[in-house]
Amino acid sequence: MLRRVKVLIGVSGGIAAYKVVSLVSSLVQEEAEVRVVMTKNAREFVAPLSFSTLSKHAVFLDDFSNVGTIPHLDLARWADVFVIAPATANIIGKCANGIGDDLLSTIFLAYDGPTIFIPSMNSKMYERATTQKNLSILEDMGCFIVEPDIGRLASGEVGVGRYPDNEVILNEIRRIVVYKPLLRGKRVLVTAGPTREFIDPVRFITNRSSGKMGYEMARTAYMMGGNVKLITGITHLPAPRGMEWKRVVTAEEMFNAVREEIEKTNLLIMTAAVADYRPKEIQKQKIKKDEEHIILTLEKTKDILKELKAVKKDSQIFIGFAAETEEHIENARKKIVEKGLDYIVLNDVSKEEIGFESDENEVVLLDKRGEMIAHIPRKQKIRVAKEILEIISERG
Ligand SMILES: Cc1cc2nc3c(=O)[nH]c(=O)nc-3n(C[C@H](O)[C@H](O)[C@H](O)COP(=O)(O)O)c2cc1C
Structure with missing residues (x-):
């Protein structure tokens, strides 16, 4: 570098x-x-x-x-x-x-x-x-x-x-x-990693998110002069430097942590893979393996971005990430409207060589009208993060 x-x-x-x-x-x-x-x-x-x-x-x-x-x-x-x-x-x-x-x-x-x-x-x-x-x-x-x-x-x-x-x-x-100070003076809130939704005291439902893309977004925002706070699910990544950070476990905790910070945030980057569903009840004791079948009833978690739509100020910029496996662009466009996003970063997680757990990513960036404004070909996540933030901060 x-x-x-x-x-x-x-x-x-x-x-x-x-x-x-x-x-x-x-x-x-x-x-x-x-x-x-x-x-x-x-x-x-x-x-x-x-x-x-x-x-x-x-x-x-x-x-x-x-x-x-x-x-x-x-x-x-x-x-x-x-x-x-x-x-x-x-x-x-x-x-x-x-x-x-x-x-x-x-x-x-x-x-x-x-x-x-x-x-x-x-x-x-x-x-x-x-x-x-x-x-x-x-x-x-x-x-x-x-x-x-x-x-x-x-x-x-x-x-x-x-x-x-x-x-x-x-x-x-x-x-x-190396970095342009495009985010100097801006408060940037980044979420990263997976959440864990407990079934009983020892078992939980989670997803394949490694947190790498979110950490790289946070690191890049810091490199561009932003005053960054990272809210992270549990990951194996080393603690980020140069920023405040908070660890959360569940979707509910992630929601509360974001809600607490949103008022003073200029730029929200929602990279975390937050669970859409969680067990309706958490068993107090470890479930015994007596039964041949058990039925787990799941309930919807709060959709953080949908909830924030009501409090979003015109001066704030919200960026969502969409990991899709099919009908990518159409699904992403729907999310822009439902969640009131300014930008969405779309990646196709059905491709093994990019996306979850990988060091590389390939993404498409859509603006609030659903128009594709950039296609960033496969490269290291830190370089993808830099391009995304340069494009967005130069457009305002
Ligand atoms: C053993 C020793 C260690 C020192 N360590 C420091 C230090 O860590 N920081 C500091 O500001 N001054 C320290 N000083 C004092 C400076 O060396 C001293 O102020 C000197 O005039 C600095 O000169 P310069 O700034 O031109 O290099 C130390 C002095 C000695 C004798």
Whole structure:
């Protein structure tokens, strides 16, 4: 995803400087072009040789000896994105206040592309009013700040200030460089996965949904700058990063969770495969296998989208997903009307190689008039999600 992206890494003198070595390694594995600038103090923590070996390029240090080059301007022109990691309280203060007394802070003065700060320090330093004020100055300037983790710090104390996982930083770089910020400022609610409807304490009815498509929709909405909440049935997928999420079990719980959030939602993406029917009665004890036949009576669950139709505001956009095995387009058109949808994403789950449990999908997108506005051919679900959200957010 980051192939040929030019990433400039600025390393300042914090204890987490050694963790940036593996960040550079991951970037190189993704085929990004990487250059590293280090402050004088950063070199007390890690040797430049680690960075130059991995990035296959000499590290830029404070040095006025290079005749014919102006490194701060050359690097500012070169970079697609500038990541300051770890960002000490000192470098944050200098960047926020226009000080350029070394190469790293001078590049910041000269650079007008996206800059990501990874503050990492002792919690007292992080919580200090001056540090917080400097971070909000940087935010007002349009810089991106990745919040530090809470946990055990180098001093042995537990608090806020820990350098986050490199995966979080990589995601932030991908999000800024690869994805258009089409959903910035929007509240996006995504549902994913199957529901379970209990027959007795140990048995339930469910379906084949793996949750993958919904998780990819949520991840993509987050990458596009959305403020995302994911409501998920039980899946085997790892917890999503960068968003709030809630786990539910039954269709009823899914309905209640969506109902609670809908008021403040701008974009609803209903990817979950919610049960249409549930056992009319849940047996309190495990059913014994005495009988040759047993009859299970099912009753309809609430249709979440139909119920929400009554409270939907004109400014809200609702996207439904339809997994069909026959009469695809006709069934999807019927759902658009019955559920008051703005868009429906239709996939043919009778094809084994796409749809449920698969990593790939092929979908057709219909608008509220039932017109087919896109056919997205078979590809990875994350790429399908990106195309769907780009089309929808560009149409409004
Ligand atoms: C052992 C040690 C660890 C340090 N760790 C941090 C740190 O994690 N975060 C931070 O903001 N400052 C830390 N400092 C303080 C900075 O190194 C100091 O403020 C320095 O002036 C930063 O210089 P620079 O921002 O130019 O790299 C540490 C200092 C020492 C001696």
